[in-house]
Amino acid sequence: MKIRVAISQIDSYVGNYAINLQKIKGYITEAASNNADIVVFPELALNGYPPEDLILKTQFLRDSLNCIEKIRDFSRSKDIIIILGGIDWDVESYNTAFIIYKGKMYGNYKKMFLPNYSVFDEKRYFSAGRSPYIMEIDKVKVGITICEDLWVPNGPAISLAQNGASIIINLSASPFYKERNKTRFEMLKTRASELSSWIIYCNLVGGQDEIVFDGGSVVVNPYGEIEFNAPYFEEGLYFVDIDPLEATRANLREGKRKHYNESVYFEKVNVINIEKRIQDKLPLNKNNFYNPDVYEQLYLAIKIGIKDYLSKNGFEKVVLGLSGGIDSSLVAAIASDSIGPKNVLGLIMPSKFSSKSSVDDAVELAKNLDIDYKIIPITDIYESYISELSESFQEKDEDKTEENIQARIRGNIVMAFSNKFNYLALACGNKSEAATGYATLYGDMAGGFSPIKDLYKTDLYKVANKFNEIHNKKIITKSILEKAPSAELRPNQKDEDTLPPYSLLDQILFKYIDREMSYDELLQEGYDEEILKYVINLVNKNEYKRRQSAPGIKLTERSLGKDRRMPITNGYVPW
CATH class of the missing domain: 3.60.110.10 (Carbon-nitrogen hydrolase)
Structure with a gap:
């Protein structure tokens, strides 16, 4: 029986x-x-x-x-x-x-x-x-x-x-x-x-x-x-x-x-x-289902997360800033798979600091994905901002303020398309950036949903390579995968100007956030004291930014949403 x-x-x-x-x-x-x-x-x-x-x-x-x-x-x-x-x-x-x-x-x-x-x-x-x-x-x-x-x-x-x-x-x-x-x-x-x-x-x-x-x-x-x-x-x-x-x-x-x-x-x-009798039945055929590997599972999780968030909240299309970098490229690629390429709009918004190769990469990606895209230069808008602020800022040197203005212009344009056409705006930040606050409030953080918010930068590259493997084609191009990460908000800018190399940074972040290891425990593992203090300070002081970020898909054991509820006002020093 x-x-x-x-x-x-x-x-x-x-x-x-x-x-x-x-x-x-x-x-x-x-x-x-x-x-x-x-x-x-x-x-x-x-x-x-x-x-x-x-x-x-x-x-x-x-x-x-x-x-x-x-x-x-x-x-x-x-x-x-x-x-x-x-x-x-x-x-x-x-x-x-x-x-x-x-x-x-x-x-x-x-x-x-x-x-x-x-x-x-x-x-x-x-x-x-x-x-x-x-x-x-x-x-x-x-x-x-x-x-x-x-x-x-x-x-x-x-x-x-x-x-x-x-x-x-x-x-x-x-x-x-x-x-x-x-x-x-x-x-x-x-x-x-x-x-x-x-x-x-x-x-x-x-x-x-x-x-x-x-x-x-x-x-x-x-x-x-x-x-x-x-x-x-x-x-x-x-x-x-x-x-x-x-x-x-x-x-x-x-x-x-x-x-x-x-x-x-x-x-x-x-x-x-x-009171139910168990009747004899014809035997079932054996079902052997494919068990995807860890990076295919991450890809599938993001894919269904985007699809269900849209369908259950009444959206049909998405808009996002397409920079030619790995983050926005992966979000655009998985969104295209999830809801169809005709439902994805990429906005390419170069400034005077954007390299030609980044614009070319963004255009090539959009064509590879067969998604709609628009090129909207922001240099004139940026210069107008600077001109209007010049009197107030005349005694100050240029700093991250001017950099963030560019990010906020782009966020403003993305949200304008979201409002005008009822598109869901996708933010493209990753967990490494969210953890350290390497993101601009009301700029690149602007959006209604953040699909890779809980994906570390080093894992992001592995998921992007898995995406290409699944599709048996270099959709996310070699130049996108191999270029040094940069926000391109000033000449020759690289993420590593501000942050440790992602291979090191993500190790520290994983152990400090996901594994809840203390400063002393990390020090005992051989990490440099100055780098440890720098990274932990970044994590601890940027809770206010994370609290204002768009919801995103939980992809790790301890996400920076409901999993980790830290006070914004917090005077604890862990060393």
Whole structure:
């Protein structure tokens, strides 16, 4: 006897119940028509994740419960068990998995472990459940968990296994960041092996503000081996046939069910019985999906992040400044892939300090991508600014003020096109620049969305090379990839005039920001004292700029958005 499970890797739209409900019903219908016994949806699939302060609105919660009732009514004609992530609410709100079958609500499982770190604020919104949950189908026990419940080493999954669950389903909304899938795989393989149970991990997919969910839903057998891995960054319905007796065989192979710490055993385990017969079915074809490498995953994350931010916020086209540098080139290239080249406009805005090669590179890139572009020189506008300010500035030498005026003129022009044509303006700054404040407020930082905001400069080049490899063509040209980074706001300017080489800078930034290493720890690793103090000072004093920047896609473990909440007014000196 095999149980067929349909994994609904859904791209939910926060707060849009009409769209989410339509998708959910469609997947239920498709799953039932393919003889699935169970269809499972991700965490809060009905509401979208994270709903944030929408959860504080009682009408939002009432609407959620009304949609659950609509799904219950819809299920009357479907011979399939539905496990749906949504919000349960009476006096308190709960992150919940609803179990529905043939018009009946059999019960619900309330998430027990609420994450409150990184991008998660679940303790602000939800109360924790108290009891693990098992449903029994034709003598097969299936345990249900939600996201963090499975990550906790001594969590409810132990009680599920001890109470005979041969299959443990996990509804998840696990955000993407670089190499996240490796950590996830190791956790899932460990849990399956130590519990001698099947693990079905159903993950959300799609972009939501600064977060991207990568899908990649996984089925792991009781020996800790991956049996199925759904595509990354793709919405879809995927089927797996599971032999629950394999869990018994795994236990026998190990000699006995593994011993656990008795202190984590949950005395109360809710067990519900669903009267459904598991029918024999024709075997499924084996599905082997390609697992992209780390830089292709970063490319795909940016691609879906742009697409979903536009579609879910009512935009169709984007505009950006195209400088001929690597940052804007990569943003334009991925935007072109994401929403189509005819929906991307590049503005080439040379000043008297712009090199001819940079303008040529920008034009060649636009042609390679087949995107529209306009050349709008800013020299006359800049000279007009300088002329108007000359009297006020007559006793001052030229400095970064004049440089920033150029960046702000360009930002003004980009925003003018955004306003006039309802284009979303894309900012093109990277994480190295955001961390050190090497960017101009209301200039190159201007925009409604910042796709590579969380991508270090050194990784940016690797993603650009991966883009060319994927397309089997040097779309981002050799001259763009090899030129020394420069803002071109003064003669012969190079980024390294102000910053350490990016190969060194990004090492320090990664360890200081992502790994939270202290100044003393970094000093012990052999970094130069003067460079360390310089970089750390840049990071600490530019929080006010980051607080005013456009939202951007989380691509690293500790992004400079919700992940890292530092006070702007801050007198702490770390040495």
